[in-house]
Amino acid sequence: MTTVEQLALYRAMLLIRRCEEQLAKSHQRGLVHGACHTYVGQEAIAVGVCAHLRRADVVFSTHRGHGHALAKGVPPVQLIAELYGRARGCSHGRGGSMHLFSPEVGMMGTSGIVGPCILQAAGAGYSFALMKSDSVAVAFFGDGAVNNAAFHEGLNLAAIWKLPVLFVCENNQFATEVPFAYAAGNPSVASRGAAYGIPGIELDGNDVLAIHSVAGEAVARARRGDGPTLFECKTYRTRPHAEGMGDYTYRTREDVERWKTKCPIERLKVAGGFATEEIDSEVQHEVEAAHAEAEASAWPDASTAANHIYAAPRRVPDPPAPGERVVTYSQATLEALGAEMAANPSIFVLGEGIGVRGGNFKTTAGLYDKFGAQRLRDTPIAERGFVGLGCGAAMTGTRPVIDFMFADFVLDGVGEIVNQIAKMQYMSSGRLKMPILLRGCIGIGHSAATHHSGNYAPLYAHFPGLRVVVPSTPYDAKGLLHHALRCDDPVLFLEPRELLTHKGAVPEAAYEIPFGQAAVVREGTVATIVAIGTMVPKARDAADALARDGVSVEVIDPRTVAPLDTDTIGASVAKTGRLLIADEGFALYGIGAEIAAQVADRYFDELDAPIKRLNGLHTPTPYSPPLEAAVVPDGVALTAAIRELIAE
């Protein structure tokens, strides 16, 4: 390596060190408002690896990510301003120390959650492979992540699909305050690579030249398509876990002082034997100037606090009339998926048995033959892994479709949805899109029992950043799926399993039904039923039966739970004065509670009776047919509930 190259590494490490020292001081002064996790002592790793990365390569990082951001090219002023909570910050003040986003330079975010960066890097690798790019993805993570499922699932997925990823473990010996020696049955992280069939290399994390050398080979290997590599860089942080925290309950001052003598920056300077005064001064000035600029920069506008939760909505043409052709619900969604995959090569599907088999519910039947294994990708049973991978893929230009089969199955990976996928557009101030479709079956029936019967719409609808769709007809399912596959927001597409074989009129050509537009299924005058999913056909039948007795009931299907079309529901209540919300899911804290609250708030003067709900019982789903039938509202219960409401 030339002296110039060595000086570049030196300068990069020093910049990180000086910035961290400045941030530590600023934290004491109160300029840093939240947590501040410094990278002091570990600079060689970020610098040694990132020296090989291009702008198009991507880095996913941890809560201790200042060094990664700087090494990947985030200007110091943007880092510092972010910790100061300023609009100038790399995340425009939405993130702070643990949420540093600068996708422009390939810094795809630091995370307050340990583990997801591993999966997201694998997802970026999947994008690059699918798009035939030679870019690579790097995940930096600490020793605290390697006993986490994300490590296991992410490394395994990257291994079986030979993804262009570097997994860089910075083993600084403590997960916050828990020693790695205590937490690991196998104290060698590098040796774990063998468990997944990938190279695992142990490195001196304070030796930037060694890291630089080996990283160069691993990056080249990834670019060649030869698959991932695991590094274990043994190092030490010489400042506390976070600024302001006590440091000597779990380690000794002597240990810290001993490790300070192994400073990677000093080590390179001694090894290189070069003069650095000019660089030192230059870096010092650069950091001071960055600090001054950051401190003087403007606060974000408070009125923008809720911006960038979702992508800007698209206007779509009005959907066509259903026409004459009749197909099943499953066929309708299959048509939409097939058509969108043909039109958009960035769409790929992940799931168990969705490849050659065509999906447990025939969600991908016939598509494997058309689009091949890379776009119809069977997965191991690793829901957290492939959902987190999907997140990384969506961040890097592809459009994953995750097929849960049963929506119950993804609960082990739900943190990836609510903590990562839902928040990514917001945390990146709208600079990242999150075009991911998460689909699965919901609902009770056919003795599927409690791990194959859940109704999860309210769970997801609770969180900002997600679209939650519950189509009840083949026509709606097709139009909503087309829209989901063209919108840039993450969509939970929850298909009531008992409706998959229902038939209905569906146009053959593609069309979109936008989110947030309820359907008036049936017009009526004396009461409104808002029905969700499986309750829609039951409500329609009940309304038909009541009509024969002269009772005219309006049926509304919101179609999307988030966003919720309160306008259409309210207009109906203004007409009828009475509202019943029918949902197979739970009443407590459920969709009905939300609709009732919104209607009571906005349409109080229209109400001629208390708002009522009809729900499934608040119980896990039993197996035996009579028990199962007892927990689901049927047409008789629905009719009785409407009659009760009208008598109010």
Add this chain to the structure above:
Amino acid sequence: MPIPVTIPRLGWNMEEGVFVEWLKADGDPVKPGDAVFRLEGEKATEDIESLDAGTLHVPANGPKTGDRLAVGATIGYLLHAGEGRPTPPAPRPTGRGEEDTGASESAPARGGSVSPLPSGRGAGGVGSSSDTAVTPRARRAAARLGVDPSALIGTGRNGRVRACDVTSSKTSAKPHAARAVIAARMMESRATTAPVTLTSLVDATNLVNLRAQFKAAGGDVPSYTDILFKLVAVALQKHPALAARWTDAGIVPAASIDIGFAVDTDAGLLVPVVRDVPALGLRAVAARTKELIDRARGGTLSARDMGGCFTITNLGAFGIDAFTPIINPPECAILGIGRIERRPVMDGDRVVGRDQLTLSLTFDHRIVDGAPAARFLQALAACVANPAAWVSS
């Protein structure tokens, strides 16, 4: 405890009645047997007698004339000495096992759970007695229409005033209960009888002369209908099958010749009955029909005034000749009387002017066949042609 004054059920199928008026005023003492209020039921208007004693308390939002009230609805209270005004009725216990209380261990009922939401209003029974629960929609409708909703009787749960209560209070022309009863009975007749109508043109010249003689004699002049009462009674005595009644157990002959007649009133068609017509002279029949017509139009017929074995309906005053009247079940037949008109009639080779009348007899073919019905009509025609012999008896 205050004793509620409620809407009684006046007939087997009565679900609601129309409040006519209070017969006692707020604060009046009431003894058992006192008539307290007047109610229009399915068939007639009744004076409702109290079974209890107390001081009548009529709430500010008590019923008004013309209000339709469900059977069982409370319209006032009888108070004992020292009792204050009663609180509004306590919430009706729903008794539904499927109420979702939020406790997951509550016993599940078939078919899911109905969970009430808090209505946002203090629960009934704890508020002040002057509180009338009014839905938001009703409150808005009341403001728009200038109605005081607290003055209304609510038809909702626990007496809650709903929008329909407000709008109906502004509707002046209410359909009477009688209309619904008529509708139901007409449909019942159509559905349960096998009606056949026979018409016969009869010579009424002597009938017209007879009535002219009564006119010339002065005093109350019997109507043609009155005269026909007597003639029909004669024909029924000769042909009692036409006075029989259909029951599920069999055909029951009439115990006495009680003949009803259709009276057109503001509240619709009513059919009061003249009892035992053969026992009455023509003037007695005329006096009786006049009284019944007055009471029918005054809304004071009672159930005792209804229910005969045969009915007469006269549309002659409207220029109607023949029509197909509908049987009044469980009677066997009904006679329609057309107009009396002087027409040219062949008398040998000569054309002469004669008074003519068309009789329309609808009978239930389940009870009698065509020939006996025709014989009845023939006998009646003979009586009409020469009435004098029959009206004096």
